[in-house]
Amino acid sequence: MELTFPYTISVRLPSDLEIIPSIRKFVSEVLQVSGFSAKFAFRSEIIVDAICNNAITYGSEGGAESEVEASCVIYEDRMEIVVKDSGGTLTNIERLKDAVRRSRLGLPLSDYGPSGMGLEIVKLLSETIELNVDENNVTSIHVVRKREEVSQAS
Amino acid sequence: MRIRTGQAMKNNALTMEISSHEGGAEIAVLRIAGALDFSGIAMLSNFFDKITAENRSYVVVDLAGIEAICSAALGEFMGYRKRFVERGGSLVFAGLSGNIRSKLTLLGANKIFSFYQDVRGAINAYKWDYKKQSKSLTVAFPASLKLVPPVRQLAARLARQKGYSVKDAFRIETIVDEVCNNAVEHGLHGQENLVEMRVAIDKEKVDISVSNRSDPGKVAALKELIKPVTQGGGTHVGHNDKRGRGLALIRMLSNDMDVNITEHGTSVHVIKLREE
Numbered sequence: 001m002e003l004t005f006p007y008t009i010s011v012r013l014p015s016d017l018e019i020i021p022s023i024r025k026f027v028s029e030v031l032q033v034s035g036f037s038a039k040f041a042f043r044s045e046i047i048v049d050a051i052c053n054n055a056i057t058y059g060s061e062g063g064a065e066s067e068v069e070a071s072c073v074i075y076e077d078r079m080e081i082v083v084k085d086s087g088g089t090l091t092n093i094e095r096l097k098d099a100v101r102r103s104r105l106g107l108p109l110s111d112y113g114p115s116g117m118g119l120e121i122v123k124l125l126s127e128t129i130e131l132n133v134d135e136n137n138v139t140s141i142h143v144v145r146k147r148e149e150v151s152q153a154s
Numbered sequence: 155m156r157i158r159t160g161q162a163m164k165n166n167a168l169t170m171e172i173s174s175h176e177g178g179a180e181i182a183v184l185r186i187a188g189a190l191d192f193s194g195i196a197m198l199s200n201f202f203d204k205i206t207a208e209n210r211s212y213v214v215v216d217l218a219g220i221e222a223i224c225s226a227a228l229g230e231f232m233g234y235r236k237r238f239v240e241r242g243g244s245l246v247f248a249g250l251s252g253n254i255r256s257k258l259t260l261l262g263a264n265k266i267f268s269f270y271q272d273v274r275g276a277i278n279a280y281k282w283d284y285k286k287q288s289k290s291l292t293v294a295f296p297a298s299l300k301l302v303p304p305v306r307q308l309a310a311r312l313a314r315q316k317g318y319s320v321k322d323a324f325r326i327e328t329i330v331d332e333v334c335n336n337a338v339e340h341g342l343h344g345q346e347n348l349v350e351m352r353v354a355i356d357k358e359k360v361d362i363s364v365s366n367r368s369d370p371g372k373v374a375a376l377k378e379l380i381k382p383v384t385q386g387g388g389t390h391v392g393h394n395d396k397r398g399r400g401l402a403l404i405r406m407l408s409n410d411m412d413v414n415i416t417e418h419g420t421s422v423h424v425i426k427l428r429e430e
């Protein structure tokens with residue numbers, strides 16, 4: 001019954017911004033019971049908040065009935081999170097693709113408004129951000145965040 | 155249906171637009187941009203006449219594009235809100251900027267109108283309050299006791315966030331804790347054996363379902379263990395009884411409980427009505 005790494009926790013949530021605080025807190029608590037520091041957990045909470053907010057605001061064209069899926073894979077040395085929305089408009093997808101591209105190139109995202117700031121924060125707090133858009137315009141964003149003690153040492 | 159303002163509906167920098175296809179037949183979204191001063195009130199009345207003629211009872215006024223709003227316009231909104239409330243609906247505001255929100259709050263509008271972050275939030279609130287629509291959330295986690303506290307706290311937080319009292323939320327937390335602990339303790343362990351919890355919450359009740367893979371060696375004993383609680387309906391557990399307290403507790407705290415144990419999987423379904 002002990003936890004062995006890596007393990008996956010997945011959550012399917014309604015496209016409702018009000019739910020996000022409960023979800024980010026949940027991920028934070030899971031990380032803390034898995035031996036990660038409170039600081040790591042809180043920073044991961046910020047990442048979860050930003051990417052779930054984006055998924056609901058820009059990737060849930062179906063409205064309140066659509067769902068967002070968040071899968072968190074917890075390793076001993078890192079946390080990987082994949083957030084998959086239910087499909088956004090082409091404009092929003094292009095905007096997100098461009099924002100991820102700019103973030104990889106180290107260009108500022110401030111001109112994207114609040115959503116750009118969210119991605120900028122995610123970039124600041126994580127090691128990698130990957131974006132995948134399928135043929136149905138369903139977007140999944142994959143973020144890797146390493147345990148700080150490890151990433152600082154390397 | 156979308157009625158655009160057109161040239162005739164433009165008043166200096168003020169524009170208005172009704173969207174009638176968002177959320178359902180009873181809902182109208184009125185988007186206003188620019189400065190809504192005294193001269194814009196006639197235009198506002200015109201739009202509310204259209205909304206009323208369409209028999210819509212819940213109006214979301216999207217103020218995301220608003221730059222200024224006068225107190226006379228606020229008074230108009232109050233009058234319209236009263237009418238919609240009388241028809242079983244309401245008038246709410248969405249998308250307010252910090253500046254407009256604080257101005258409206260200073261005028262005391264927050265005591266009369268509900269404010270929502272965006273139109274979707276306002277429509278969600280309508281569906282929750284008027285349509286009794288439920289929200290459901292599913293969590294799948296490896297069968298480990300260490301993960302039960304975050305899961306039970308998630309359920310409690312969700313209940314609190316949806317307006318349930320502290321007492322109700324704590325009872326929901328207790329139920330989830332007991333059911334998930336049982337699933338971990340009596341089911342198959344290991345990373346590949348996930349416990350799945352689904353919480354569907356509406357204004358009146360919480361519906362909790364927890365399922366896990368059964369340990370074939372424990373199925374017969376478990377069926378025997380749950381008999382007194384599920385068949386007889388009793389909750390009495392003797393002082394010397396080491397097992398069965400959790401189920402008795404769930405039964406006491408909930409309004410309906412159903413346990414299904416097979417060789418393949420176990421599922422527990424609990425309904426808890428909102429008390430306060």
